[in-house]
Amino acid sequence: MSNLDREAVPAVCGGRGFVVAEPVRELLSPRRVQLGESTEVRRLLPNLGRRMVGAWCFVDHYGPDDIAGEPGMQVPPHPHMGLQTVSWLHEGEVLHRDSTGGLQTIRPRELGLMTSGWAISHSEESPASHARFLHGAQLWVALPDSHRHTEPHFEHHAELPVVTAPGLKATLMLGEVDGATSPGTTYTPIVGADVALTRGADVRLPLDADFEYAVLSMSGEAHVDGVPMVPGSMLYLGCGRTELPLRAESDAGLMLLGGEPFEEELIMWWNFVARTGDEVEQARKDWTEGTRFGEVHGYDGAPLSAPELPSVPLKPRGRVR
Structure with a gap:
């Protein structure tokens, strides 16, 4: 998914200086962003107060949207570099196309994982014949310097491991929870899990104390470590936890995101994750001139144009403002 803000603002991310080394409860409110003509997303990362959680550097939550008789999601071809995209659905379907020739319909609780490496472009759209409702999340994972120039590729995993407990079903998107490991390729110690709770559930999910x-x-009413949460909000928990108390007031859906704090400092601008402003400028030039990022075949429409670069130099700094 693209960052469609026409006034793209650079986000400076990474580094351990602002990682909270103890358990906290920091509730993050979303920023609403229009994505195309018919989809509004709630952007949780980068946030005014926090820009990364482990290697997770971008989180959009959208829906449930009633798209009966509507085109639904329509995100034209756009470029990425230096990151992985994670497509995750609770309802609906998204058709993915990319410049490596990848073509895949992603359905609820299937993992669509695209590793951009040094350069890729892709589009995302609701199929012409689609379900009434669209509800999901789009997430980015920053690639470490040792892997950010890897060859681009796309993975689709329809079957994922599941961890269960009374009132809980956790589907592993990435990484490991309670001995279950996702088949998705990762490049840093990271975890992502979709957690479904039934009404009245009162459970504790095991965590890694070294992760933040x-x-x-995503849906329903649940308390996370005693904090009531509404759909579209995110609770930052810090580090130092070995378990996470969860209690459901109704059937509820949550996403657990975590990882080893990301040491490297980054610049994130538009759809690029880089280390220097020069890299961002070159990537924008390459996309505008039609080089490096390849071509997406089959999408009925023109690719996105890159926004203008800011007038001030882009410099990496830290994880929070």
């Missing part, structure tokens, strides 16, 4: 964590509320 956050929880995104």
